[in-house]
Amino acid sequence: MIGIPVRLKTAASLALLGLLVLLAGIGQLTFWAPADTVTASAPSDTKAAPLTVIGQELLDHKGGPSRITIKGDGNFVLAVGRPDDVDGWVGKTAHNTVTGVSEDGKSLQVTNTEGEATAPAPAGSDLWVETESASGQLEYSWNPPADGEWSLLLASDGTKPAPASISVTYPNDTYMPWAVPLILIGSVLMAAGAALPLLSRFLGARNGGNGGSGSGTGNGTSQKPAGPFFKNQAPGGQAPQQKGGTTALRILAAGALATALAGTSLAGAQAAESPSPSSAQGASAEADVPVLVDAQLKRILEQVANAVSAGDAARDAAKLKTRVDGTELLVRTQNYKIRAKVASHQARMPVRASKLLGSVVTTQRTWPRTVVAVTQGDGNVVPQVLTLRQSAPRENYKLLATAPLQPGTSFPAIPLGGTQQAAAGDKTGLLYSGTEAMAALADRLTKPGSAFKDKLVEGTGSPYIADVLDYQADAVKAGSSGTFKFTHTPVPADTLVYRTSDGGALVLGRLDFVFTTTPKAEGDTLIADKAAAVLAGGESTKVGLSQTFAESVAIYVPPAGSNDPMKLVAAFRGLVAASFK
Structure with a gap:
């Protein structure tokens, strides 16, 4: 019991x-x-600075923030860029950097860097993949726009203090x-x-059935209980x-x-x-990561196309300068001057961004940075190769050169995710270096019997090389009173080389095509054509006429060991100078 x-x-x-x-x-x-989330805030005594940087360490903390709350006085902008892009923009400007979270998870770690008191306003820069504008307060959800590391930049107009009241909320992984x-x-x-x-x-x-005194096996022999539960059995059961x-x-x-x-x-x-x-x-x-993502490149091309359209419509080179530079600025400026007096002179091909057919984006992250795009749109009979350059972090990309793709020629395949840029004189893994390819084209355009005739070819339809050689031959035939000289000279500073998917290279650059005419006899008069007369300032001369055309070209160079010839991918020329001498 x-x-x-x-x-x-x-x-x-x-x-x-x-x-x-x-x-x-x-x-x-x-x-x-x-709690499901934990929030860390910047110290209230953070020193004022015109720029604030939120670094990769903070964006990586606990797998990334779910929300970033920013408060500031008046209008400000948040920009998303690669860490080196953000550092390039900041430069020597005084700034705060939010580097991480304190051990207790309640405070943001902020370091202050002394420097220049102002910086340009970051809004509108080509460096940023994304920007968000706010007034007073911004609730921002962080989502990496692509693989790799990123940083955030906060600023007002670059002269006033950047927002310093920052709190970051993370999922609580306790x-x-x-x-x-x-x-x-x-x-x-x-x-x-x-x-x-x-x-x-x-x-x-079980115990009662096996150990009772009145039980047995029927032969009168008593049995001992067995098993571990019955060892040391106590009296009473x-x-x-x-x-x-x-x-x-x-x-x-x-x-x-x-x-x-x-x-x-x-x-x-x-x-x-x-x-x-x-x-x-x-x-x-x-x-290595490319210097631009697709969204950036498309936005840049739209802005370049708009600037060129405005300049072309007004025939005003001043409207080009925000987005056009180098060879293209020179060619269009002179084209406007000629067309102002010679209505029949051909306009430059319009620049369009409506259809992006291909791109060459380098992984070379130092400045200057140069990228290439192949576009087509209204007014482009064939696709057009555009070369753009960003000279420094705080400058935007500008159009350097345009050249239509040669009919019957395909644009070389470029590695996805960006490609390497090689030095112009680097022949490693290539049949020819960029410098050698440009020199070969110069020789090919100058001499009908060039040694590179079979080593550098072009497509059919409207071949540029054949057209230049015919133009030079016709000039000689027509000019009975003059002596003619033609030279095509590469401009080394403009030569760019990008690796292609097959191990070859795409070479882009400029040649200066100089066409010089001198009288055969003293006292002979030379008559300049209408376009040259505008730039030379007269229609005739007894001393001689020099005309310079800028030739924008692109050449494909096969990899080393290949038996294939080089190919002229794109080419176009524009008259940029004329003078009597």
Whole structure:
């Protein structure tokens, strides 16, 4: 009679203990669980500066922020760019840099760098992949625009202090390691409490059937109880039942502990196997990345096309200068001058951005940076190759040269994700260096019997080389009173070389085509054509006439070991100067 209440008390104790442990585990996942997010704020005494940079370390923290809250006085802009782009823009300007989060997760770590008191307003710069403008406050959700590392730049107009009130909210990754084990232990203990009376009753029934004094095998021989539960049996037959209950408790407790340890080990293993976001991003950051993403290039091309359209419509070179430079600015400026007096003179091909057919974006991240685009739109009978350059971080890309793609010629394939830019004189892995390719084209255009006649070819339809050679031959035939000289000279500073997918290269550059005419005899008069007369300032001369055409060209160079010839991919010329001498 004494054993029954003890068993019930033990079972009740196990069930109650299990319930408490279960509730403790559930509590760690619910009402005792930490907040879903944690917010860190910049110190209130952060020194004012015209620029504020939020670095990669902060954007990587805890897998990246879910929200960035920025407060400032008046209007300000948030710009997204590569870290080297942001550093290039900041330059020597005084700035604050938000580098990370304090150990307690409550404060942002901010460093101040002394420097120049002002900077240009960053809004409108080609460096930025994205920008957001705000007044007073901005709630910003961070999403990397592409692989690799990124930084954020905050500024007002570059003269006033940049916003310094910044708070960053992250998902709370606080781990509650005992939640699952406690739930498992509690569940097992409750099950043990429910099972203990049944187990003890079963063991008691088994003991009574095997050890009673009036029982036997029928041959009069008494039997000893066997098994671990009946060792050291106490008088009265009660102790074996109580011992059985205690042993059952031990077995169930051991099972609960093993289950809990297994749950803890599994959770630890899962945590250990989870890759660190920062390490994965660090590996990506080591790789070369292109200087522009597609969205940037398209935006830049639209702005360039708009500027050229405005200049062409007004025949005003001043409208070009924000987005056009170099050879193209010179050619269009002179074209406007000629067309103002010679209505029949051919206009330059319009620049369009409506259809981007291809691009060459370098991974060379130093300045100046040069990229190439192949576009087509209204007024472009064939696709046009555009060369653009960014001279410095705080300057925008400008159009340097345009040349129509040669009919019957395809544009070389360029590696996805950006390509390497080679030095003009570097012949590594190439049949010819960029310098040699430009010299070969110069020789080919000058001499009908050039040694490069079969080594540098062009497509069919409207071949540029054949057209130039015919133009020069016709001039000689028609000019009975003059002596003619033709030279095509590469401009080394304009030669660019980009690696193609097949191991070859695309070479872009400029040749100066100089056409000089002198009288055959003293006193002979030379008559300039209408276009040359505008730039020379007269229609005739007795001393001689020199005309200079700028030739924008693109050449494909095969890889070393190839038996294929070089190919002229694109070419066009424009009259840029004429003088009597």
